[in-house]
Amino acid sequence: MRDRLPDERIAALSLQILIDRDKCMGSGNCVFWAPGTFDLGDDGISVVLEPAEGEESKMFLAQEGCPTRAISLWRDGVEVTSP
Amino acid sequence: MMSASLDETVAETAPFDPFELQDTVTGDIRDPYPRMADLRRQSAVHFGNIDFTGSDDPEPPLVSEVPVPVSVFGHDEVVSVLRDDRTYSSTVYEGIMGVVMGPTILQMDAPRHKVQRALVSPAFRSRILERWETELVRSVVDDLIDAFAARGRADLVRELNFGFPVQVIARILGLPMVDYPKFQEWTIGLISVASNWDRAMAASEELRVYLTAVIEQRRRQPADDLISDLVVAEIEGERLSDEDILAFLRLLLPAGVETTYRATGNLLFGLLQHPEQLEALRNDRALFPQAFEESLRWEPPVTVILRKTLKDAVLGGVPIPANSDVGLFLGAANRDDRRYADPDTFDMFRQAQQHVGFGFGVHMCLGMHLARMEARVAVNAILDRLDDIRFDPDADDDPHIHGMAFRSPTSLPVCFSPR
Ligand code: HEM
Ligand code: SF4
Numbered sequence: 489m490r491d492r493l494p495d496e497r498i499a500a501l502s503l504q505i506l507i508d509r510d511k512c513m514g515s516g517n518c519v520f521w522a523p524g525t526f527d528l529g530d531d532g533i534s535v536v537l538e539p540a541e542g543e544e545s546k547m548f549l550a551q552e553g554c555p556t557r558a559i560s561l562w563r564d565g566v567e568v569t570s571p
Numbered sequence: 572m573m574s575a576s577l578d579e580t581v582a583e584t585a586p587f588d589p590f591e592l593q594d595t596v597t598g599d600i601r602d603p604y605p606r607m608a609d610l611r612r613q614s615a616v617h618f619g620n621i622d623f624t625g626s627d628d629p630e631p632p633l634v635s636e637v638p639v640p641v642s643v644f645g646h647d648e649v650v651s652v653l654r655d656d657r658t659y660s661s662t663v664y665e666g667i668m669g670v671v672m673g674p675t676i677l678q679m680d681a682p683r684h685k686v687q688r689a690l691v692s693p694a695f696r697s698r699i700l701e702r703w704e705t706e707l708v709r710s711v712v713d714d715l716i717d718a719f720a721a722r723g724r725a726d727l728v729r730e731l732n733f734g735f736p737v738q739v740i741a742r743i744l745g746l747p748m749v750d751y752p753k754f755q756e757w758t759i760g761l762i763s764v765a766s767n768w769d770r771a772m773a774a775s776e777e778l779r780v781y782l783t784a785v786i787e788q789r790r791r792q793p794a795d796d797l798i799s800d801l802v803v804a805e806i807e808g809e810r811l812s813d814e815d816i817l818a819f820l821r822l823l824l825p826a827g828v829e830t831t832y833r834a835t836g837n838l839l840f841g842l843l844q845h846p847e848q849l850e851a852l853r854n855d856r857a858l859f860p861q862a863f864e865e866s867l868r869w870e871p872p873v874t875v876i877l878r879k880t881l882k883d884a885v886l887g888g889v890p891i892p893a894n895s896d897v898g899l900f901l902g903a904a905n906r907d908d909r910r911y912a913d914p915d916t917f918d919m920f921r922q923a924q925q926h927v928g929f930g931f932g933v934h935m936c937l938g939m940h941l942a943r944m945e946a947r948v949a950v951n952a953i954l955d956r957l958d959d960i961r962f963d964p965d966a967d968d969d970p971h972i973h974g975m976a977f978r979s980p981t982s983l984p985v986c987f988s989p990r
Contacts, residue, residue: 513685514692515935520860520943521923532692553925555935557654 503547504562505536511558518550518559526550534558600975603874604915607644607903615645616889623975638895646907646927648887649899652878653932656681661934663879663896671764671775673818677826677934684933690804690811691819694743694797697940703743708948711738716956723989724963726982728836731949736831739945740823745796746785753781758824762977775821782820786813827938833872833979834863834928835946839953840972840980841866841917843962848919853954859947862919867905867928869917870972872979874902876930901927902978957987 505525514532518525524542529535548570551559561568603623610617618639643649652659664678676687693699715734719725737755738748746754760767760774785798793799801816811819842849842862852858878897883890891897905926906914912921929936936942953960962970966984973981 513688513933513935514696516697516940517925517935519697520940521925528696528698532689532696549923549925555653555931556933 502563503544503568505540505547506560506562507534507536508558508560509533511556512554513556513558515555517553517555521553522546522550601971601973603975604902604906607900608906608908610642611644611903611907614889615643615648615887616891617642617644638892640896640898641891642898642900643886644900644903644907645887646904646910649901649904649927650931651886652897652899653927653930653934655884656933658881658884659878659897660881661878663877667764667877668761668822671761671771672821673814675818675822676937677822681933686806686809687811687815687819688933688937689806690809691801692937693804694800695937695941697944700941700944703739703941704944704948707742708735708739708945709952711735711742712949712952713956716952720956721989724966724984724986726984727839727953728832728980728983731953732832732835732839732983735949736828736835736945737824739941740827743797743941744820744823745789745794745798750781753777754824755828758828761821762825762829765976778821778824779817782817783813786816823938826936827941829977830872830938831942831945833977834867834942835949836979836983837870837872837972838863838866838946838950839983840970841869841919842950843960843983843985845917846961848917849960852919852950856951856954858919859950860943861923863943863946863950864923864926864928865917865919865921868911868924868926869905869915870978871901871905871926871928872977873928873930874974874978875900875976899927901930956990957985958990960985960987962986 512533514528514534516528516534518534519527522542525537525540525547526534527537547561551561552570600623606623610621618641620640621642643652660680661678661684662680665674669675669678676684676691679687712731712735715731719730725731737758738751741748741751741754757774757778760770761778762771764771786802789796789799790802793803798816798820801811801819804811842852848862852862876899878899880891880893880895880897882893884893885891905911905928908914910924925931929939929942963984963986965986966982968982968984970980970982970984972978
C-alpha cells in the first residue's frame with residue numbers, strides 16, 4: 489500500500505477526493521469500483537492512493553456506491569456529484 | 572450436489588436431499604416484478620400486507636395494536652432508509668433470524684454494530700481473500716466440474732452452484748470436510764424459520780453444540796482459519812465473546828451459502844438467455860464485474876430486507892409511525908424506471924450504477940467481495956472448460972428464475988462440447 493497524504497486530500501486529475509474517516513465503515517466498495525484510486529489501510533479504513541489513478545467516472549461510481557456517504561469529490565473548492 | 576469427496580458421507584446419513592426443501596423456503600413465485608412495478612408507480616411506499624401470489628382476494632384486515640407493515644418499492648426511498656440507521660433499526664430481526672442465530676451483527680444497531688463489524692471484517696477484505704481464490708475456490712469448482720465435464724450436459728444448479736459455496740465457507744471457517752453435508756442441511760434448516768419452526772430450532776441447536784466445541788478447541792489451539800482469528804480479534808480493548816462468535820458463525824452459513832449459489836445461478840441464467848453477452852464475456856473476462864453487478868441488479872437473490880422505525884418518520888413524503896416494520900424491496904428498487912432505462916432487461920453493457928442487491932448503509936453485505944470472487948471463479952471455470960455452452964434444447968424442463976424472499980433458477984440444464 490502506498491502512503492496517503494496527511495489530510496487525505498489529493499489532486500486526482502482535477503478532482504479532489506475527501507474521505508471522512510468517521511463515516512467510513514471499511515466496506516471496500518470504493519476499492520471495487522475504482523481500484524486505482526482507493527485502497528483500504530491497515531485499520532480497514534479507506535485511503536486515497538498517491539498518486540491516484542483512474543477515470544473520473546469510476547470515482548463518481550465509488551462516491552455514489554459508498555454505503556455511508558464517506559466520500560466527497562471536489563472541483564475548485566466546490567463539491568460535485570455524478571454528472 | 573455430489574462430488575467424489577462427499578459421496579461417502581452422504582451415503583451414511585439419512586437420505587436427505589436439501590434441494591427438495593427449497594420451495595418451502597423461497598415461496599413459489601415466478602415473476603413478482605410486474606406487480607412490484609405497478610405498486611411503485613402508485614406510490615414508492617405502501618401500507619398493509621401485500622400478496623404476490625397473484626390472487627385477487629383482499630387481505631384480511633389486521634386486528635392488532637401494532638402499526639401496519641410498510642413496504643418500500645422505490646430506489647431512492649430504499650437508499651434513504653438504509654442510510655438512516657438511527658431512524659430505521661435492524662433490531663427488527665431479533666424476533667426472526669435472531670431466534671435461530673442468536674444476537675448477530677445483522678440485528679445490531681450503532682454503536683455495538685460498528686464495533687462488532689470491525690472485529691469480524693478483516694477476513695472478508697478483498698486482499699485477504701486473494702489467497703483463497705487459487706488455493707481453494709478454483710479447486711472446489713474444478714472438482715465439481717470434473718464430475719460432469721465428459722458427459723456433455725449437466726444441470727449447473729444441482730451439479731455445480733449448489734455444492735461449491737458451502738465447501739468454500741466451511742474451509743474458510745476451518746471446519747472438516749466430512750461435515751459439509753450437515754452444514755448444507757443446517758443452513759436450509761435455519762432459513763426455514765418462517766415456514767418450519769421445528770426444523771429451524773433443531774438446526775440452530777445442533778449448530779450450537781457443534782460450533783461451541785470447535786470454538787473451545789480453537790481457543791486452546793489456534794489454527795489457520797477464521798474461527799481462530801475471531802477468538803483472538805481485538806480492537807481498542809473490545810473482543811468477541813463466545814456467544815458473539817457462535818451467533819456470527821450461525822449467520823455466516825446461510826448468509827454466505829444460500830445467497831452465493833443463487834447469485835451465481837441468476838448470472839448464468841442471464842448469460843445463457845443472452846448468448847451474445849455470454850460470448851462477449853468469454854472473450855473478455857475483464858467484463859466479469861459489470862456482468863455480475865448487472866445480474867445482482869436484475870435478479871438480486873435476496874429480494875426483501877427489513878427495518879423497524881424507532882421514531883416517527885417521513886419517507887418519500889409519506890409519514891410512517893414509530894414502531895412500524897418496514898420491508899425494503901431490493902428487487903423493486905433495482906428495477907426502478909426512474910433510475911434505470913429498460914429495467915427488466917439483463918444488459919451487462921448498461922452504464923454501471925450502484926445497485927442495492929448487497930443492501931446499503933452500515934449493514935451492506937460483509938461478504939460481497941467473497942461472493943464476487945466466488946462467482947467470478949465459477950463462471951471463469953465454466954467458460955474455460957465447457958466450450959459452446961448453451962441451454963440444453965432437449966432438456967425436459969422449463970428453467971426459470973423463481974421465488975419470493977430468495978430468488979434463483981429452478982434448474983440450468985445446459986449442453987456443451989465434451990472434452
Ligand atoms: C451474492 C451473494 C450475496 C448477496 C446477494 C448478499 C446480500 C446481502 C444483503 C442484502 C445484506 C444486507 C442485509 C440487511 O441490511 O438487512 C447482507 C448482509 C450480510 N451478508 Fe451478504 N450477501 C451475499 C453473500 C454473502 C457472503 C458470501 C457472506 C459471507 C461469507 C455474506 C455475509 C453477510 C453478513 C455477515 C451480513 C450482515 C452484515 C451486517 O449486518 O453488518 N454475504 N448480504
Ligand atoms: S465505500 Fe465508503 S465506507 Fe466503504 S471503504 Fe470506501 S469510503 Fe469506506
